[in-house]
Amino acid sequence: MTLDTLLQLFALPFMQRALLAGLCIGMAAAFLGVFITLRNLSFYSDTIAHSALAGIALGLLLNISPTVAAIIFCIGIGIATVYIKNRSVISLDTVVGVIFSAGLSLGVILMSLLPTYRSELFSILFGDILTLSWLDVGLAGAITVGVVIFLLYTSRRLLLMTFSQDFTFVRGVNGVALDYAFFIITALTIAVSIKIVGIILVTGLLILPAAVAKNIAHSFKQLVWLAMIMSVVATITGLTLSLLFDLPAGPTIILVSATGFGLSLFARR
């Protein structure tokens, strides 16, 4: 394939939609992923993603938009996680493990109740960035703007909370409200990202750019910028490689990030 052919392919509407949505959600996920990584919440993001299966199945059963159903269900899971965490003596890791098992089991059972085989199951699991509509792109753009504004406004508080919940308390920050907001925003971003990379790989979209950046960055500012840059590079390179070698786009984007992670280990501070 020549460069001209590649450029012509990128000029096609479905590729433009894929690139726009991928860049938008990728950057929002990378920014959010910085805090998820620093707070050791990778398992939580995986739990939200897998629980989304139940939301999607519910949407298909009730004949409502699977994306809308997944968003509502994921937000519910996010709220439940913080509620149980705050009212229980068991660790967050265990709370998340319980919700992960329950959410995924419910999803599989609800899927089994669907009357016929649903072809969209494969794209739910692995995403299908090339089939996005302009509405999907708009949703991705809106979520990105929302996430970036939220994080720009709360990043100092979130970072202080990452160090110590006690510090947020003595500095007069409402840590409980902040925690709810953060878990809900994360759930929302994951629910919307599923259409791009799927349930199985969405955690990679959140974690990998931040993990690459963490290996290289010296300061927090560098960490955020490097994570965003890594996400942009992975999206563009991943989409290009998927066109060149006829590979599934979502997994290729994730593999590019994973390769970046491998290389970053050599550049580790």
Added chain:
Amino acid sequence: MHGDLIHADDLSLNFGDVTVLDKVGFVIPQGSFVSILGPNGAGKTQLLRIMIGLLNPTSGDITRHFDIKAVGYVPQRLNVDPTFPITVEEFLQLYLQPRGWWVWQKLPKLDDIFAVSHLLKHRIGQLSGGQLQRVLLAGVLSTKPKVLFLDEFSSGIDPHGQAEMYHHLHKLNEKHGISIIMVSHDIDVTAQYADEVLCLNKQLICTGRPQDVFNQQNFEKMYGIPLTKVNEHHHDA
């Protein structure tokens, strides 16, 4: 002294079947320098956390006459991931101004009594335990607190650094009327700087001026061994 800072009645704390604090009552006046003394597992840290409002007692009443925004708190230790990419300067910026947008304001000039200026560009995970405690105390004092809660804050700091810190804290208490409540194992420091002691071993063993309460009977009740042995243990440690 201008009234009470903290008034506690019959504070008890239980974790399941384990009694951490048993009907502890005391009054701390404004402007005091208080040391909470006691053996390991006496409930000192938990009592300090209850005083701040970080923890609720299982039963009992506590009245606090201070604004939480006027509180400075240095914990016993801060578990920082050594790979956490944040500089000392960034940490101090966000501690001083946790609210507001992403914009990182310039750090005001620090009173470098604790020798942290040369550490500003270091990653916080690279600091030693003593350096981290210095940074925390410098950050906390930069917020101009009216009440300071310190939980064995000087652990890991060299003796010369400790002496400087206690001297500085004493000055803040004497000249600026800042109330200081600290958890300590150090009987000498307590005797030298504190004007009030809470002797704790789940129950309140004694309360009063160090010169009034430091006696054989109270030390035996608190540590279960005579005063001379306590001093030997303390100096060996």
